[in-house]
Amino acid sequence: MGTAVIRDDRAAIDKAVSLLISFGDQAGTGLGVSELARRAELSKSTAFRVLGMLERNGVVEKIAGKYRLGQRLHELGRHVYVPDHDRIRDLLIPFLTDLYELTHETVHLAALHDTDVVYLSKLYGHRQVRSPSRIGGRVPAHCTAVGKVLLAYDHDALDRVLASGLRAFTPKTITDPGRLAASIAETRRTGVAFDDEESTVGLHCIAVPVMGRGGTAVAAMSVSGPIGRLDTRAREPALRRVSAAASQALSRAHRLRATA
Structure with a gap:
């Protein structure tokens, strides 16, 4: 059972990263779930589920029916470089x-x-x-x-x-x-x-x-x-x-x- 959980976690991470990359130039303006699913080559239901997980963690945010990158991701990005x-x-x-x-x-x-x-x-x-x-x-x-x-x-x-x-x-x-x-x-x-x-x-x-x-x-x-x-x-x-x-x-x- 432990091994199966690890495999599922890895799959979820892969899907999450694919969705984040799929924003491209629309990271600030936002995209709908259907377009993100198409770009990430995921089903709409899977994209919706993973986006919900990312939203709960502040990595993406939903505004007027569209998703965009969230504040937490910007904060993490600032830590990549020298303070x-x-x-x-x-x-x-x-x-x-x-x-x-x-x-x-x-x-x-x-x-x-x-x-x-x-x-x-x-x-x-x-x-x-x-x-x-x-x-x-x-x-x-x-x-x-x-x-x-x-x-x-x-x-x-x-x-x-x-x-x-x-x-x-x-x-x-x-x-x-x-x-x-x-x-x-x-x-x-x-x-x-x-x-x-x-x-x-x-x-x-x-x-x-x-x-x-x-x-x-x-x-x-x-x-x-x-x-x-x-x-x-x-x-x-x-x-x-x-x-x-x-x-x-x-x-x-x-x-x-x-x-x-």
Whole structure:
């Protein structure tokens, strides 16, 4: 009997995960049980039963006959990342706004999470371009400017990236460990990194670090835009000025916390 219960629990978990994944882009607006059942390849009665279980646990909520992801799932998601990320984002948002005002291009604030970058904030330029970045999203560090500039100051993370196998996202993604190591060594020397269509075809990006204690890169800021319109080199001075001011603000905040 004990074995049968375990098997049933596993089946229920599989079905629950399938339903959660099925929300897709409608996670906030909601979907009806019939559509969710179709996407998850479940019968309507099974989907209804599993959704009821998820609703009782706060993982989904039902509004006007539709289901959407619940508050508890959002709370769990926040615990995936480093707790300091919220504090860093709140402190650096004004500087990201300054960078946007200076460039009117799409700007990012990102931090390293293992071998990925997680985007803490993003402000869109007037002329948007397709990009893999989204707030709270993760992208492999090796194919982004923010990722490469953060790897330049984290040797352990860089070693893991170089040993992990480098996935190609476009024909220009660097997939040779030796080439990537050389590129990041140059970034460490200059303090600036570039993404030349390495994450998305047609997209250019330039990034610099926001420095913390002991020469560590706490976060990275970037400016991105389409090839043919964005001159990354022309945006470098503004990016460096804002990043330097952000680094100073981090140092002041750390001193205040240390004396509190």
